[in-house]
Amino acid sequence: MSSLLRSFKNSFVYCIDKLYDMKTTLSFYVILTLFCYGPLHAQLVKQEISFESGNPFSLSDIILNLEAQEKQTVFGQLSIPSDSLNPDKKFPLIIGVAGSLGWRKHHLEYMEMYQQDGFATFELNSFKSRGITSTVGSQDEVTIAAIILDAYRALEYLAQHPNIDKDKVSITGWSLGGGVSLFSGWMPVKNAITTNVSFASHLAFYPPCFIDPENLEFTQAPIHILIGEKDNWTPATPCSNLTKKLEKKANIALTTYPDSHHSFDSETPVTRNEKGYSFKDCLFTLTKDGDVLMNYLQLPMSTPLLQKLGFMFCVEQGVDIGGNPAARKKAFAFAKEFMTITLKGEIQNIDVFRAK
DSSP, X not given: OHHHHHXXXXXXXXXXXXXXXXOOOHHHHHHHHHHHTHHHHOXXXXXXXXXXXXXXXXXXXXHHXXXXXXXXXXXXXXXXXXXXXXXXXXXXXXXXXXXXXXXXXXXHHHHHHHHHTTOEEEEEEHHHHTTXXXXXTTOOSSOHHHHHHHHHHHHHHHTTOTTEEEEEEEEEEETHHHHXXXXXXXXXXXXXXXXXOOOSEEEEESOOOOEEESOOOBOSSOEEEEXXXXXXXXXHHHHHHHHHHHTTTSOEEEEEETTOOBTTTSSSOOEEEEEEEEOTTOOEEEOTTSOBBOTTTOOBOOSHHHHHHHHTTTOEEEEEEOOOHHHHHHHHHHHHHHHIIIIISOOOOGGGGSOO
């Protein structure tokens, strides 16, 4: 409240000075008054939204057997700019998906930046909806498949909201959520869930790219991956390889930040997480039916037990995680521009977003 009052006070003083110093027409007074009261209207309407999703373990559960999946109620927080002069206004929406550690401070800072830029946001809470706080060291309590389903069910629900522009909805996420942002653009799983709604763009921060799809059919909406050169949790090289593999079939590009680890866009110093899985030696085949196959044995990791067995062939525990101030600044600026262009502008050429 104090910040709002300060904003009003500063705006009021500014207005009085202008009105005193500049003896102008009545029309100027009207325009200036609207300008001065602007900060009072720059507020958000927040509400918790719940909807029905499911609990698939693998992408094949969605593609081959979606209707049989256990039902799950999922919730998240919707924040919509309040426009008292145009209460029926429709806003572009950004759906955010957290990583294996849940919602962290820097994730929320992105959402706040988007809100200040006039976007509606939705913080998807796939973990809390299932009573989970973290999947680090296991990666099987809540999977990418389950959260992709959550994200599309959220999109279907929010597309009906009177203040949401259903054709201008982006998805973004970090780490595990980055995987959701990336592979929600894989058309076999997307079409198995819905053909009624689509994401207008996908922004994936340090996603798991070590999944090699046999079917290269991805959305034509812009996809961009941001990753650190020194990431040993979800390494950069597979992201580079995947981008090159898809660049003639999808609207995809990659930015790699030098001297940067996992969560390079946070403000926390780089530390060692001994529980985290390092996938630097892994490359799993993703079949056209959505099965992720083990290295060597080529068996589907379709249950928690089989996934643990598959990880034994290539995964090591112990990863580095933490911020790089220069990369953080660039990533925030990039995210702001990406969302502004893909949701508010008309430029659809992904070359605009290639690393500078």
